Amino acid sequence: MDRYDVLVIGGGPGGYVAAIRAAQLGLKTACVERWIGKDGKPALGGTCLNVGCIPSKALLESSEQYHRARHGFAAHGITVGEVGIDPAAMVARKDGIVRQFTGGIGGLFKKNGVTWLKGSGRLVGTGKVEVTDADGAVQPVSAEHIIIATGSRPTPLPMAPLDGVRIVDSAGALDFTDVPARLGIIGAGVIGLELGSVWARLGSSVTLLEAMPEFLPPADRAIAALAHKELTAQGLQIRLGARVTAAKVADEAVSVDFEDAKGAQQAAFDRLIVAVGRQPVTDGLGLDAVDIEPDERGFIPVDARFRTSAAGVYAIGDVVRGPMLAHRASEDGIAVAEGIAGQHCHVDYGTIPWIIYTWPEIAWVGRTEQALKAEGVPYTVGTFPFQANGRARAMEAAQGQVKLLAHAETDRVLGVHLIGPHASELIAEAVVAMEFCASAEDIARIVHAHPTLSEALHEAALAAHRRAIHI
Numbered sequence: 001m002d003r004y005d006v007l008v009i010g011g012g013p014g015g016y017v018a019a020i021r022a023a024q025l026g027l028k029t030a031c032v033e034r035w036i037g038k039d040g041k042p043a044l045g046g047t048c049l050n051v052g053c054i055p056s057k058a059l060l061e062s063s064e065q066y067h068r069a070r071h072g073f074a075a076h077g078i079t080v081g082e083v084g085i086d087p088a089a090m091v092a093r094k095d096g097i098v099r100q101f102t103g104g105i106g107g108l109f110k111k112n113g114v115t116w117l118k119g120s121g122r123l124v125g126t127g128k129v130e131v132t133d134a135d136g137a138v139q140p141v142s143a144e145h146i147i148i149a150t151g152s153r154p155t156p157l158p159m160a161p162l163d164g165v166r167i168v169d170s171a172g173a174l175d176f177t178d179v180p181a182r183l184g185i186i187g188a189g190v191i192g193l194e195l196g197s198v199w200a201r202l203g204s205s206v207t208l209l210e211a212m213p214e215f216l217p218p219a220d221r222a223i224a225a226l227a228h229k230e231l232t233a234q235g236l237q238i239r240l241g242a243r244v245t246a247a248k249v250a251d252e253a254v255s256v257d258f259e260d261a262k263g264a265q266q267a268a269f270d271r272l273i274v275a276v277g278r279q280p281v282t283d284g285l286g287l288d289a290v291d292i293e294p295d296e297r298g299f300i301p302v303d304a305r306f307r308t309s310a311a312g313v314y315a316i317g318d319v320v321r322g323p324m325l326a327h328r329a330s331e332d333g334i335a336v337a338e339g340i341a342g343q344h345c346h347v348d349y350g351t352i353p354w355i356i357y358t359w360p361e362i363a364w365v366g367r368t369e370q371a372l373k374a375e376g377v378p379y380t381v382g383t384f385p386f387q388a389n390g391r392a393r394a395m396e397a398a399q400g401q402v403k404l405l406a407h408a409e410t411d412r413v414l415g416v417h418l419i420g421p422h423a424s425e426l427i428a429e430a431v432v433a434m435e436f437c438a439s440a441e442d443i444a445r446i447v448h449a450h451p452t453l454s455e456a457l458h459e460a461a462l463a464a465h466r467r468a469i470h471i
């Protein structure tokens, strides 16, 4: 039986990063991963690389370029001929990027000496795992430390069963090779907004049916309100408080029954995406063999060092509490490996950035204004609109604003909320500032190059002290 110091089950951004870090620290490491890619070959990278972050961003980029060529160039005085779109080529490009990146993880494993055990891992006792490959062959392995990084999958909706063609989950929605004239999406969360944006830019009429009465509850209310205005102006029809009761495929269309404040409603779509959240993957994992009891939502309970209730078994990423984000899973992976190696083990969950890659992009870190109010924390607010930012105007992309929240007494930055161009990149400065416990004044006193989008954060910090220059 092969014996390892560390065995990781799951090769997504949590698991593969944990495996590489453990190997870097001199531990004999293997990673069990069962994913089969679109080309029928085993693939590393998990949800993120195969059907999540990377493919969705590839499609967002393609669709944004198309949309700009059709609607954005004229403002710059650029005339182009007829602009066309070949969705199959767009999807093929996306698949190429996915292949490169998943293959790249295999290369990183080789470089770092991590063994990839291709197949499904199942705990069978303390320090013992069985790996079953695609042909059903079973290989027993043992390890001193086992890290569970089995991730998540889309939450199914019983009243909208997937048929894989007309009714699909987020993975299916990355592979449409024609543009659906009418696209319905159940759930106006992160996936609904990102994938809704992709297909709306390509010409679909997109309707999002969202059960909650409020739009984007996790976001700061002011930013959510601006996002709602921008996205609806782009044509996304966002129906809040809509409770879907049935979805059926008939006559090459999907009919959806739902109820909202106006009563019972019906809508017909050419395709329907179900994007109502994700749930942890623990089935067939053998948790009972080591006496691990998932919580009521199916997550594996862990302590601050990612230790489960079973000695020598850890869990990280989407399968445990916390935001379901790739960068969060990877940081868990590094921390757990370092903890196993006897080093410090810590992830600061208070400074994990959230990004929604719509246009304009939405990004935030730290607490929202509504959270500070609810907690009774005294705060000041500084905002700055991209309308007054020279670079954003030059880019013809001056939508949105930066909102900075600082403690009213200590001036420490408590949250930064953005909607605007390249918010996904701009938020990094706010994360660094918060990690270093910066005050609004610290950001205000840092020289920001001109003309850059980052000046908007500088001005928001000045605005928190009522001394912004350009508004």
Ligand code: FAD
Pocket: 009, 010, 011, 012, 013, 014, 015, 032, 033, 034, 035, 045, 046, 047, 048, 049, 051, 052, 053, 054, 056, 119, 120, 121, 122, 149, 150, 151, 152, 170, 171, 191, 281, 284, 285, 316, 317, 318, 319, 323, 324, 325, 326, 327, 328, 329
């Ligand atoms: P996963 O990536 O789900 O990986 C788990 C792996 O474990 C899988 O490969 C699975 O095959 C394997 N596995 C499970 N059980 C077993 C077993 N018993 N044996 C062997 N292998 C097993 N996050 C972001 O931060 N930014 C984004 O832009 C972003 N975009 C997204 C877009 C979409 C459409 C989706 C669906 C998700 C997106 N996410 C994004 C979320 C992100 O993909 C996840 O948070 C991240 O992948 C979680 O990493 P993980 O390693 O915990 O789990």
Ligand code: NAD
Pocket: 157, 186, 187, 188, 189, 190, 191, 192, 194, 209, 210, 211, 212, 242, 243, 244, 275, 276, 277, 278, 323, 324, 325, 354, 355, 356, 357
């Ligand atoms: P989500 O939690 O972001 O949104 C799901 C939405 O569906 C919510 O607004 C919820 O109220 C709604 N909903 C739930 N049940 C419903 C029902 N029966 N009818 C109508 N609406 C319903 O989840 P998601 O969009 O599926 O994405 C899953 C997770 O994947 C995200 O929370 C995030 O952690 C991750 N993700 C991240 C990114 C990113 O970082 N850019 C992108 C995509 C996904």
